Each structure stands twice: as structure tokens, then as C-alpha cells.
Amino acid sequence: MNKDSIQDQVISTLKDFITDWGLDADITPSTTLVEYLEFDSIDVIQFTVELEKTFGNRKLGFQELLMKDGRYVDDLSVSEFAVFLIGKLATA
């Protein structure tokens, strides 16, 4: 899997995830979950579960991405998810 295909899959998973939300959102690598898509914390967690299903149905340690210095990060973009996954899948 190369970087572009991973990012494409993150975008595709995200589009499916928000299908019923009534958002007219254009999803790009710079799209942010909280600010742009109005995710709350449970939505972020559920999204990581969907990504784990997309990328081989395994735990991928998303808490390393979601938490910094013991606190939840304020927001994450599609590209940040993609970069994280690229790193994780490369070492898998």
C-alpha cells in the first residue's frame, strides 16, 4: 500500500462514515474532524474503529494519535490520520 492509496482509503472511509449526517462536506487531506465536520469525542473513537476495520480488522494503537502528554488533542485532519496509518502499516 502506498501513501496515496492509504490517504484515499481514509477519505473514502470518512465519507462513508458521515453518509447520514446531512453534511455537504468536501473531504480533502486538510479536512479536520472537529472544526469542519463537528465530530465529538465518541465520533472520533467510532471513526478509529472504522479505520481499523478498513485496514485489516486489527488494533492500530490510535490512542498514540489521539492523545498527547496525557490529554486529548483538539482536532485531527485527514492527512494526520493518513500519516499515522502510513507509519503503523509500514511497521506492521
Add this chain to the structure above:
Amino acid sequence: MTKTLLIGLDGATFTVLQPMLDGTCDEGVVMPFLADMIKGGYSATLRSTNHPLTPPAWTSVCTGRTPGHHGIYDFVRFEDMGDEMFFTLYDARDIRTETLWHVAGREDKTVVSLNFPMMAPPEKVNGSLVPGFVSWKHLRRNTYPDTLFDRIAAIEGFDPKELSWDFERESQIGEAMPDDELYSWVANHLPRDKQWYNIGHALLSEDNPDLFALMLDGTDKIQHQAWHVLDPEIWDTDVPESRRKVRALVVEYFRQVDGYLAGLHAAAGDDCHMVIVSDHGFTGSDKVVRVNKYLESLGYLKYRSHDGSDAAKRRDMANFANLDWETSRAFCPTPSSNGIVIRKQSTKNPNGVAEDEYEWFRDKLIADLLAMTDPDTGEKVITQVLKREDAFPGEAMENAPDLTLILCDHGFVSVRNLEPQVVTRPTPIGTHHPDGIFIMSGPGVAAKRGDEMSIVDTTAIVSHAMGMDIPEEFEGSVPGDLYTAEWLKDHPVQVAGHTDAQAAPKASSNDEEEISDDQREEMLAQLRLLGYLED
């Protein structure tokens, strides 16, 4: 045609319904369909689970088992990690016994199950299942089969936001509201039950399932917040117009519910058996009992110290015990539990209660709890303390609180770090009472008022009405006078066969003994959503 309808009205009580049925309230007969159903059918008080709370009680209806067997005790469960307490939500994967939907499916009966709590994530059923208490954003992923969401989305007027669980709105229950705010809050609940009715009517009409089950929970939410306009003992028309407006809206809600019941009955046909139950009843509560504050004064626990920051203050105010876990030995985890947990000594919790100390410790704790009084009146505020083995006997007992409290006015306790320990509210709020309702109509049903029944009788009755044998593990029974002798002769009650423990939702879930870091983070996220935890 559908043989059996099981309709849940969360928290419904004859206390509120009776004047609306017999027309003795100012508004006259508000619920004519239900009044006729009772007149021509069987009704009785339905005794809830030993702690009358929605998750254990509806799970008892859905499984025919008491909480000590099915394993659900509260909305929230926790894992004692010694120096930290991780709170998470009960869900379907915690149910240890086979559900009625699954039992029916094994008998080739088709089922539609809508809005029952603790049914997410959904199990595979022979029909359709939409769980209750699911946020609208995650409804599609939590319906079964996976084609069902698109099907119900095509129903005219469907709006998933109106339909599903709004955590933020429901967390306001218990907060004092001025009349105009209360009016808006109540108004937001009417479309919800209408959405569930629309879905139910569509699936009932199109699929003709052998068993159609739908739970409406507006009754519970509205009675919690608007008890003072509903309780016949309290309601007085000599109030401001704003208060009368609230009453009018609340009565309109019950009128709409009556219409839903009539609509569903018409869709099923006159030859159906219709069973209407509530998970518990309702009454008024005017005492705030801060039980953890009382336990602190006796040295059983210590609150977590905080730095005075806004975040720390908000955590203190959450409906969720926020304690010094290294020193606390007995505590109430959540208001909804009315439970006291005794922390056992372990390698993770060396300060816990040792095994040979447990009985003595528990007896002293019981005596201390029963001694708690309202300092203004001298009245005892805790009238009964149930031991776990008495309240929740069964193989799932170990997850129940060690003690369960019954307050003088059936209220829920407070876990907040506030003084004084006991406060009297100027206006009562609605709280749960053990006495719910059972109403049934249909072929062969006797027209009478029966003796008090148990909530688990519901499942046995529905099974029999569907033409099934009642599995031996079902703890309830069919009252001897529910049907006419003539009808029973041709439709005898048979107790035979067994439930399948391996078909329980918990049996198929991936249960690890230790919580992984991922699970812990997921729990924290869920609890942040509920306002239980701060960043």
C-alpha cells in the same frame, strides 16, 4: 397477521394514567383506546426489578431473567484498577442470557424489536432490530439487518436526529427548569416517539412479524422532569399560565401515545394479543441524599482533591463518583445505581476490605446507612438496604453493587461533593417506583384486574401468546387467571425446553480479562461525551 404485540411504555404508572383513563382529570378521558383495552382485558401492577431502573428492568423483559442472571445493573459499569476507577457503559455484549428475540428466532418466529435499551450492538435476529439509546450518527451501524437503515430512512418524515438518543438533552434530567424551558424540553420529546411509531407502524404493516416489540420512552423522560404537573396529588390548576401550558403539552403527549397504541393495534388486527408493560412506575421525590458525602463523614471514602480549576469543579459536579481511589473503601458509583460498592482487598487495592473482614464491615456499613437522617426532621432517609445476594441472586451477581439502597421517597442518591448531606427540594421531581403496569388484551384474555405480577412474567406471557413453550430458565410465569378456562384448555401453558446460554450476546463477544489501552481510551471518550469526564 402478527400474533403478538409487546409495547413498552417506560416508567408508565397507573398513578398518572388512571385519571386520564377514567376521565377524572380536568381534561376528561385522554386515553380512550387504553381505557377500552383495560375494560375488556387484563391489567395488574407489574413489580419491577429489585432496583427499579431502565437498563436492568428492560433487559429482564427482553430475557425473562432477573439481573442476577442477565448481568445488567445500571447504565454505567466500572472496572476497579486499584488506584483508578474506569467507568464505561453497559451494552448488549454484557447480557449473559439469551434474548426473547433469539429464542423466538430459534422457533422460526419472526421478530421486530425497536428501541429497547441495551440492544446495541445488535445481535442477529430473525427479523429486524433497532436498539434504543444510540446516537443518531451511529444508528446505521447499529441496526440489523444492515439494509434496515435505508429502509426506514425512506419512511416519510424520517429524521434520525429526532429519533435517536440525545445524550446532552437527557443529561439535563434532574435539573430545575423554569416553565418556558421545561415546555421546550418536553416539546423536543414528542417528535421522538412519533418517529418510533412511524417506523414501528411501517415494519408491522409490511413485515407482519410474529412478534412486534416497540418501546416508547417519552413517558419516563417527561415524568422525570414534569412530575409536578402530572401527579394528581400535587397538580393544582391555580398556577401561572406558563405552568398550565406545560401541563397541556404533557397531556397532549399522552393523548398521542394513546393514538399510537390504537394505530399499532389496528395494523396488527383484532385477533392479536397486545401486551403493554412498563419497566417501573413513578412517584415524586423531594429529598436530595448525598450519600457519598455521608460516607466521607464516617471515613469510608475520600473525595479526590482538586486544584479549584473550572475543569476540576466540573468533574466534581459530574454524576459519577470522583474519589481518592487509594483510600476509599466503600462508595456509591453513580446516582442511577443507588448502590454501594465495597472495595475488596487485592494486589491492585491493598487498602481494600479483606475477605475475613467483609461481613463485619458490611454489617457496620448497613447500620451506618440506615442511621442517616434528615437533620431538619430527624426522619430516616434510607429505609432499606438490600444485600447483593438478596437483591440480585444469580451467576452474574458478582457485578452487582454489594448493597442497594431504597430511600424514604424512592429517590435516586446524589454522589456529588456538596453540603449539606440532605436537602429538601421545593418542588418534587419524578423518580422511579417499583410498581409499573401490565395490560393485555386479545383472544381468550380475561377481563379483570389481577394481582401484582413480576416483570419477568412478561416474557413468559409473550412466549406463550406466540404459541411457544416457555423455556425452563424463564423466571416468570403466566398468571392462572390471565385467560379464560376455555381458552387455556385449547392453549395450555407449557414449560419446556431451554434457553441457549451460548446464544447470549456476551457469549459471542470478545471479552478480555484485562482492559487494553485502546479500550480504556474508548471508555474515556464515551464518558467525556456524557459529561462524566473532563479533558
